[in-house]
Amino acid sequence: DITLPEDLFPGLTEAVFTARDNTIYQFYQSRFGINVLRTHEKLRAIAAPADIAKLLDVAVDAPLLAVRRVALTYRDRPVELRVSHVNTAHHEYENSFGKAEGLVA
Numbered sequence: 001d002i003t004l005p006e007d008l009f010p011g012l013t014e015a016v017f018t019a020r021d022n023t024i025y026q027f028y029q030s031r032f033g034i035n036v037l038r039t040h041e042k043l044r045a046i047a048a049p050a051d052i053a054k055l056l057d058v059a060v061d062a063p064l065l066a067v068r069r070v071a072l073t074y075r076d077r078p079v080e081l082r083v084s085h086v087n088t089a090h091h092e093y094e095n096s097f098g099k100a101e102g103l104v105a
Helices: 014-018 024-032 050-056
Strands: 038-047 063-072 078-086
16 A cells, blocks of 8 residues: 655556556656655564455465655655565565675575
């Protein structure tokens, strides 16, 4: 789920969003002049609520990873709230920050 402030994204519809031809943050920049400079994420293990369980085709209360991300622009102004739910039975979360000097498995 992605939540955006309406005043920063005038005319944005689901159809426009899904028809984009680049990444989400490139789309924000090219179409609305909004530069995402950094993000802040929090991860938490949760039990799948009924609505999310149905979308992910898992049992209610199955273990999931909930990822809550806030994307920030200049002066740390929030421009996006994104909440993702991951079924870790088939996926794992991996994220690297900073300059790569070699990957750690």
